[in-house]
Amino acid sequence: MVVALALTGSCGGGGGHGSQPPPSAPLSISLHGWYITQAVQTLDRSVPLVARRDGVLRVFLRASAANHAAPTVRVTITGGAGSPWQRTIAAPAASVPTGFDENSLNASWNLPIPGNVLAPNGHIQIEVDPDRAVAEIDPAAHNVQSTLEVRRVPILRITLVPVVQSGLTGEVETGGRTRNAWLARFRAMYPVSQIDVHVGAPLHTTANLNDHPHQDHDWVQLLGELRTLRLANGDVGRYYYGVVKRSNGNGTQGDTPVAAQEAAGWDDLAGYQDTFAHEMGHALGRNHAPCGVAVFGNNTGWPTDPAHAGAALGAAGLDVATLTPKASPAFKDIMGYCPPYWVSDTTYKGIMDWNEAAGVSLDY
Numbered sequence: 001m002v003v004a005l006a007l008t009g010s011c012g013g014g015g016g017h018g019s020q021p022p023p024s025a026p027l028s029i030s031l032h033g034w035y036i037t038q039a040v041q042t043l044d045r046s047v048p049l050v051a052r053r054d055g056v057l058r059v060f061l062r063a064s065a066a067n068h069a070a071p072t073v074r075v076t077i078t079g080g081a082g083s084p085w086q087r088t089i090a091a092p093a094a095s096v097p098t099g100f101d102e103n104s105l106n107a108s109w110n111l112p113i114p115g116n117v118l119a120p121n122g123h124i125q126i127e128v129d130p131d132r133a134v135a136e137i138d139p140a141a142h143n144v145q146s147t148l149e150v151r152r153v154p155i156l157r158i159t160l161v162p163v164v165q166s167g168l169t170g171e172v173e174t175g176g177r178t179r180n181a182w183l184a185r186f187r188a189m190y191p192v193s194q195i196d197v198h199v200g201a202p203l204h205t206t207a208n209l210n211d212h213p214h215q216d217h218d219w220v221q222l223l224g225e226l227r228t229l230r231l232a233n234g235d236v237g238r239y240y241y242g243v244v245k246r247s248n249g250n251g252t253q254g255d256t257p258v259a260a261q262e263a264a265g266w267d268d269l270a271g272y273q274d275t276f277a278h279e280m281g282h283a284l285g286r287n288h289a290p291c292g293v294a295v296f297g298n299n300t301g302w303p304t305d306p307a308h309a310g311a312a313l314g315a316a317g318l319d320v321a322t323l324t325p326k327a328s329p330a331f332k333d334i335m336g337y338c339p340p341y342w343v344s345d346t347t348y349k350g351i352m353d354w355n356e357a358a359g360v361s362l363d364y
């Protein structure tokens with residue numbers, strides 16, 4: 001432990017020359033946990049990884065006492081592109097944290113992982129302090145090895161269909177919307193890799209999708225017309241998403257049966273990306289998450305543990321593209337009606353399982 005005191009010798013607050021340092025617990029530094037997240041992940045790595053999807057490795061070290069240790073972490077991944085793919089992560093701060101905080105990127109050693117590095121049957125080696133510069137590190141952390149559960153997912157094929165209803169035309173690529181922008185939130189939150197998106201010809205409907213007493217009947221009419229159009233076009237393996245402009249935000253803003261290939265939602269500039277992700281979540285087999293919604297279905301399968309209460313995420317969220325933590329329960333699952341939204345481990349894994357079982361366009 002003498003070495004530890006040497007490492008912490010520049011710390012403020014300690015005794016000055018000739019005085020005794022304050023008594024403290026001996027310093028030891030251990031590996032609290034690690035995971036690769038691609039949107040949401042648990043410390044026991046219960047969320048499988050998606051091949052060819054970018055992720056972030058987070059390594060959580062934990063110290064028993066205040067310190068000025070700043071070990072590096074070396075990471076080697078085999079099985080994917082560039083194998084063996086090796087990087088060294090510098091310490092994110094001047095000391096190893098004494099606590100565990102997934103919502104601060106400064107509290108973990110982080111490494112962006114390009115999607116092509118992740119492949120089925122992948123393997124990871126994590127070496128904390130590979131240069132052995134910090135004597136107090138638990139030797140078990142010097143060489144941690146694990147297989148990576150990486151799954152391939154099918155290409156998702158989606159056609160955005162501008163709907164013309166009551167004299168209003170849904171806006172797909174106008175008013176600041178772009179094809180990629182429609183997909184941005186969906187891509188960020190869901191276990192997807194390649195997405196093939198088309199924009200279809202306008203669909204004229206007699207359905208009145210503005211707010212009125214029988215509007216839900218009209219949404220069902222639209223979904224039927226989208227289905228007829230999809231089948232007429234021979235698009236067996238595509239999802240059709242009707243883009244609807246509405247006279248105002250009252251009433252039904254989207255409608256999609258669970259596990260359908262037709263979906264529809266409002267094009268409102270402030271919410272179209274989340275609406276798209278929510279409605280497509282239904283198409284991909286998900287029911288509602290229990291927050292703010294009157295209709296849950298008879299058996300949503302939503303977990304009953306406290307970490308998921310009120311549509312909480314049940315795990316730590318991270319927007320990989322922007323490196324923005326999405327803390328639970330401040331963020332709620334996208335399949336509920338309580339913003340701000342992110343994706344829970346339940347919804348993420350559910351869509352992954354559904355995609356594997358559905359067998360729609362399973363060409364990788």
Ligand SMILES: [Zn+2]
Nearest residue numbers: 278279282288
């Ligand atoms: Zn819904």
